[in-house]
Amino acid sequence: AQSVTQLDSQVPVFEEAPVELRCNYSSSVSVYLFWYVQYPNQGLQLLLKYLSGSTLVKGINGFEAEFNKSQTSFHLRKPSVHISDTAEYFCAVARPQGGSEKLVFGKGTKLTVNP
Amino acid sequence: NAGVTQTPKFQVLKTGQSMTLQCAQDMNHEYMSWYRQDPGMGLRLIHYSVGAGITDQGEVPNGYNVSRSTTEDFPLRLLSAAPSQTSVYFCASSYRQANVLTFGAGSRLTVL
Numbered sequence: 001a002q003s004v005t006q007l008d009s010q011v012p013v014f015e016e017a018p019v020e021l022r023c024n025y026s027s028s029v030s031v032y033l034f035w036y037v038q039y040p041n042q043g044l045q046l047l048l049k050y051l052s053g054s055t056l057v058k059g060i061n062g063f064e065a066e067f068n069k070s071q072t073s074f075h076l077r078k079p080s081v082h083i084s085d086t087a088e089y090f091c092a093v094a095r096p097q098g099g100s101e102k103l104v105f106g107k108g109t110k111l112t113v114n115p
Numbered sequence: 116n117a118g119v120t121q122t123p124k125f126q127v128l129k130t131g132q133s134m135t136l137q138c139a140q141d142m143n144h145e146y147m148s149w150y151r152q153d154p155g156m157g158l159r160l161i162h163y164s165v166g167a168g169i170t171d172q173g174e175v176p177n178g179y180n181v182s183r184s185t186t187e188d189f190p191l192r193l194l195s196a197a198p199s200q201t202s203v204y205f206c207a208s209s210y211r212q213a214n215v216l217t218f219g220a221g222s223r224l225t226v227l
Binding site for chain 2: 009032034036041042043044045046049090094097098099100101103105106107108
């Protein structure tokens with residue numbers, strides 16, 4: 001069975017600073033990896049996904065993530081954050097042949113961007 | 116706009132009352148699901164459906180009931196509400212193998 005660990009439950013940063021949100025997964029087989037974002041009082045929306053190919057994945061709003069198979073990680077990065085990036089971020093893992101019901105979410109990381 | 120519509124957005128119930136959270140999608144997605152979100156717990160799958168007439172249990176199904184009579188609709192029923200069911204509920208849908216979920220805006224339920 002797969003699992004996802006988001007190493008930080010809360011990450012406070014100042015505006016225009018870089019940020020990295022960490023995600024590690026465990027799986028004995030190949031995986032698909034996702035980052036979702038939840039803005040205050042909203043549902044989740046897809047930020048980016050890794051299915052195959054290039055290990056560096058670019059998403060919306062200037063975010064990117066790097067798939068590292070040897071370290072079983074999929075950390076999310078942004079070089080310069082804005083106040084509007086304040087949200088909760090969820091890492092998720094799925095098996096390529098599994099259905100959406102097999103998607104496993106991490107517990108989330110709350111990113112707070114301060115002026 | 117296409118998407119997932121949840122109603123109601125807010126609901127307060129007394130212990131023992133029943134209610135139904137509605138979910139509708141207009142993207143012709145085969146897969147629909149219900150999650151609950153609690154602080155520090157992330158998202159936990161309650162029930163899901165891979166097509167009309169087919170439902171199955173997720174991680175935390177107790178106290179909830181679902182049915183899928185059409186592709187578009189997937190209501191979640193609370194049979195006898197308990198304070199432990201106070202949570203934010205999200206409906207999500209996708210194509211069967213896509214793994215990319217489209218979420219509704221959520222329904223905040225408080226059980227007194």
